Amino acid sequence: MSAAVSPAPTFFSHSLFGKWLLLRRASQLAILALFLLGPWFGIWIVKGNLSSSLILGMLPLTDPLLVLQSLAAGHVPYRDALLGAAIVILSYLLIGGRVFCSWVCPVNVVTDAAAALRRKLGIKGGRAPAASTRYWLLGGILVASAITGGIVWEFVNPVSMLHRGLIFGMGLAWALILGIFLYDLLVASRGWCGHLCPMGAMYSLLGRTALLRVSANKRAACDDCMDCFVVCPEPQVIRPALKGAGTDSPVILDANCTNCGRCIDVCNRDVFRFTQRFDRRTTP
Amino acid sequence: MSEKTRREFLRQSAGAVGGACLFSLGLGLYARQVSALPATALRPPGALAEKDFLSACVRCGLCVRDCPYDTLKLSTLGETVATGTPYFEARKIPCEMCEDIPCVKACPTGALDRSLTEINKSRMGLAALVDQETCLNFLGLRCDVCYRVCPVIDKAITLERVHNPRSDRHAMLLPTVHSDHCTGCGKCEKSCVLPEAAIKVFPVKMAKGKLPEHYRKGWEEKEKHGGSLIGDQIQMPTRRPEQTVPGSAPGGLDSGWKP
Numbered sequence: 411m412s413a414a415v416s417p418a419p420t421f422f423s424h425s426l427f428g429k430w431l432l433l434r435r436a437s438q439l440a441i442l443a444l445f446l447l448g449p450w451f452g453i454w455i456v457k458g459n460l461s462s463s464l465i466l467g468m469l470p471l472t473d474p475l476l477v478l479q480s481l482a483a484g485h486v487p488y489r490d491a492l493l494g495a496a497i498v499i500l501s502y503l504l505i506g507g508r509v510f511c512s513w514v515c516p517v518n519v520v521t522d523a524a525a526a527l528r529r530k531l532g533i534k535g536g537r538a539p540a541a542s543t544r545y546w547l548l549g550g551i552l553v554a555s556a557i558t559g560g561i562v563w564e565f566v567n568p569v570s571m572l573h574r575g576l577i578f579g580m581g582l583a584w585a586l587i588l589g590i591f592l593y594d595l596l597v598a599s600r601g602w603c604g605h606l607c608p609m610g611a612m613y614s615l616l617g618r619t620a621l622l623r624v625s626a627n628k629r630a631a632c633d634d635c636m637d638c639f640v641v642c643p644e645p646q647v648i649r650p651a652l653k654g655a656g657t658d659s660p661v662i663l664d665a666n667c668t669n670c671g672r673c674i675d676v677c678n679r680d681v682f683r684f685t686q687r688f689d690r691r692t693t694p
Numbered sequence: 695m696s697e698k699t700r701r702e703f704l705r706q707s708a709g710a711v712g713g714a715c716l717f718s719l720g721l722g723l724y725a726r727q728v729s730a731l732p733a734t735a736l737r738p739p740g741a742l743a744e745k746d747f748l749s750a751c752v753r754c755g756l757c758v759r760d761c762p763y764d765t766l767k768l769s770t771l772g773e774t775v776a777t778g779t780p781y782f783e784a785r786k787i788p789c790e791m792c793e794d795i796p797c798v799k800a801c802p803t804g805a806l807d808r809s810l811t812e813i814n815k816s817r818m819g820l821a822a823l824v825d826q827e828t829c830l831n832f833l834g835l836r837c838d839v840c841y842r843v844c845p846v847i848d849k850a851i852t853l854e855r856v857h858n859p860r861s862d863r864h865a866m867l868l869p870t871v872h873s874d875h876c877t878g879c880g881k882c883e884k885s886c887v888l889p890e891a892a893i894k895v896f897p898v899k900m901a902k903g904k905l906p907e908h909y910r911k912g913w914e915e916k917e918k919h920g921g922s923l924i925g926d927q928i929q930m931p932t933r934r935p936e937q938t939v940p941g942s943a944p945g946g947l948d949s950g951w952k953p
């Protein structure tokens with residue numbers, strides 16, 4: 411990292427503990443804690459797990475990918491699950507699909523850790539599959555669900571296995587999670603979330619209309635230190651907004667942006683901030 | 695795009711498509727292979743048939759949470775039940791057959807079918823007295839525990855009285871399960887007093903035989919018809935060889951039958 415040309419980082423702008431990073435971890439932890447309050451302390455605010463849950467005994471939330479697979483497999487779920495999926499889809503259409511990835515998903519903590527360690531150890535190279543693999547995989551599991559007549563992704567889905575494991579009991583799922591950590595660390599940089607996870611792919615598809623977006627509104631101040639490219643889990647999304655390549659809007663419109671806010675955290679020139687997608691203002 | 699980057703792009707995409715297809719195929723096959731329910735795992739009340747269940751259950755555990763007796767649990771990776779799906783083991787914690795069936799009400803997907811409103815109609819499994827060599831009642835004792843604990847006593851399980859050929863002067867009361875009433879709750883297996891239960895509850899498919907479609911039971915047809923379907927038959931005497939007394943009537947038979 412070429413911090414030499416930038417002012418010395420303060421605690422909150424330091425690349426290890428950005429404000430948004432801390433908020434994100436707090437959000438991921440709080441969501442998990444809500445699910446654990448019931449089984450651990452008998453306080454039932456949320457029941458279930460990320461696959462489907464019931465909040466305060468009335469508000470259902472359901473993972474849309476599960477409902478899609480179930481439909482593909484020939485089962486029409488009850489209204490509760492359909493409504494739950496609809497609520498989830500609408501919310502993410504507003505705030506950005508991959509907000510799930512950076513603010514909710516428990517695997518994100520694992521893959522972020524792998525990415526951080528990879529940077530720290532200076533591990534380079536490896537072989538990442540094409541970023542489009544996840545979309546093919548998304549299609550593939552829907553077709554496989556239709557053919558076998560079962561919800562197939564759940565037999566291996568590390569996201570639900572980790573979350574369900576933490577709440578209901580882990581079994582051997584830790585081995586799968588360790589596998590993903592090692593894969594991201596040694597084989598492919600950001601390999602799982604950025605190239606393979608079909609859940610992330612679905613949320614990317616839901617992210618095309620997101621109102622909440624990051625804008626490089628002070629892009630004129632950028633000194634090309636490349637810190638943001640280094641920490642961004644989907645670095646390709648930054649260039650069009652920051653460098654104005656092919657667009658005059660400073661807003662990161664790419665659906666793969668997870669709204670994690672890491673670029674805001676690490677930029678010593680305060681180039682980035684959260685805003686809404688139609689805010690095309692730039693400040694010098 | 696230059697020729698080189700285009701080729702690189704095509705190569706990468708081909709890899710993506712091929713890899714994803716192969717993986718999905720493998721996953722589909724794997725899913726099929728591991729979807730067989732093992733003999734000791736029973737699904738909650740109202741569960742759809744296993745194949746439909748696996749297309750419906752999202753593995754949320756809401757049924758588990760609403761079971762007041764901690765009967766249900768979600769399977770974890772490494773167990774033989776499809777990962778994340780709810781099941782119970784009769785010998786550990788059986789189903790108490792709640793009248794309001796909270797587990798079924800909690801299910802958001804219909805994997806547990808809400809058309810089940812009377813718990814006595816549920817078919818979680820089917821009990822079978824699998825080991826006649828160790829069942830105490832088969833040994834001639836009066837244990838009766840499985841019979842006593844059955845919530846559908848005298849319908850799902852009865853004691854059938856038969857002659858005890860070993861002592862030749864006692865009766866044996868054999869616990870006998872009837873599939874038209876057994877819910878598969880597992881209470882009999884749970885309470886069997888032996889170190890290993892002689893009566894066990896299996897998924898229905900494993901415990902139940904099936905007659906060929908064209909088989910008719912003569913006695914049932916006769917009852918339905920209100921009389922024999924083939925007219926009156928000549929009743930022949932029953933001859934019991936054990937009643938022969940050495941040196942008695944010629945032929946050695948004396949059934950006591952008089953014309």
Ligand code: SF4
Pocket residue numbers: 510511512515516517518521569602603604607608609610611
């Ligand atoms: S890509 Fe998948 S594993 Fe990664 S954060 Fe998103 S949902 Fe979680």
Ligand code: SF4
Pocket residue numbers: 738739760761762763764765766788789790791792795796797798813
């Ligand atoms: S009927 Fe009652 S005891 Fe049986 S599984 Fe459902 S909630 Fe649990």
Ligand code: SF4
Pocket residue numbers: 750751752753754755756757758779780800801802803804805806
């Ligand atoms: S509540 Fe329904 S969908 Fe959820 S785990 Fe139980 S059976 Fe499956």
Ligand code: SF4
Pocket residue numbers: 820821843844845846847850851871875876877878879880881882883895
């Ligand atoms: S499983 Fe056993 S206890 Fe339960 S209904 Fe059947 S015979 Fe009765």
